[in-house]
Amino acid sequence: SYDLTQPPSLSVSPGQTVTITCSGDELVNKYVSWYQQRPGQSPVLVVYQDTKRPSGIPERFSGSMSGNTATLTISGTQGIDEADYYCQAWASNIHWVFGGGTKLTVL
Amino acid sequence: QITLKESGPTVVKPTQTLTLTCTFSGFSLSTAGVGVGWIRQPPGKALEWLALIYWDDDRRYRPSLKSRLTISKDTSKNQVVLTITNVNPEDTATYYCAHSEDSGWPLDSWGQGTLVTVST
Numbered sequence: 001s002y003d004l005t006q007p008p009s010l011s012v013s014p015g016q017t018v019t020i021t022c023s024g025d026e027l028v029n030k031y032v033s034w035y036q037q038r039p040g041q042s043p044v045l046v047v048y049q050d051t052k053r054p055s056g057i058p059e060r061f062s063g064s065m066s067g068n069t070a071t072l073t074i075s076g077t078q079g080i081d082e083a084d085y086y087c088q089a090w091a092s093n094i095h096w097v098f099g100g101g102t103k104l105t106v107l
Numbered sequence: 108q109i110t111l112k113e114s115g116p117t118v119v120k121p122t123q124t125l126t127l128t129c130t131f132s133g134f135s136l137s138t139a140g141v142g143v144g145w146i147r148q149p150p151g152k153a154l155e156w157l158a159l160i161y162w163d164d165d166r167r168y169r170p171s172l173k174s175r176l177t178i179s180k181d182t183s184k185n186q187v188v189l190t191i192t193n194v195n196p197e198d199t200a201t202y203y204c205a206h207s208e209d210s211g212w213p214l215d216s217w218g219q220g221t222l223v224t225v226s227t
């Protein structure tokens with residue numbers, strides 16, 4: 001099976017920048033998306049195809065890929081960004097796989 | 108505007124078959140490329156992709172659950188149905204359906220989810 005590894009938890013101070021990583025074999029050859037899930041809510045797509053941001057998602061959310069690690073960066077973090085974040089990879093041979101999720105706390 | 112809503116039983120007994128329905132609007136499953144998937148989330152745990160069906164009836168399943176899952180669509184009713192056979196307590200989860208624009212595209216719209224508990 002294909003696995004994606006994320007740090008279980010991170011904390012950040014308001015206004016600071018935080019990076020959430022997601023690693024997997026040959027990840028550079030797969031499309032990576034990121035989802036935000038606030039407590040009690042459904043996931044929301046915040047980045048897709050590694051670096052693209054859907055309409056309506058604030059510019060402080062950005063994605064990047066280097067080697068076999070994808071990164072979600074939140075610049076100028078706000079209290080409303082406190083949530084769980086999941087990376088997800090797609091490839092024709094694995095279809096959809098989610099990472100274990102990262103709980104982001106804004107202190 | 109795309110909307111999806113999951114429906115089904117809230118409690119199912121072990122060994123029974125669970126049937127969930129996703130009713131959607133704002134798109135058609137007869138449009139080339141479009142897909143609808145099912146994802147679940149056990150309480151306090153991570154998201155887990157289960158299955159998806161595309162406009163052309165191409166069906167994909169999570170390998171570890173493939174023998175227990177069946178996904179189908181009713182284009183005229185704008186519905187996608189997922190069945191899980193022989194459920195057990197580990198199937199207790201919130202079940203979501205979600206839209207994808209095309210193969211390789213992300214899950215860009217999600218339903219509100221429905222909590223299913225497997226218990227005697």
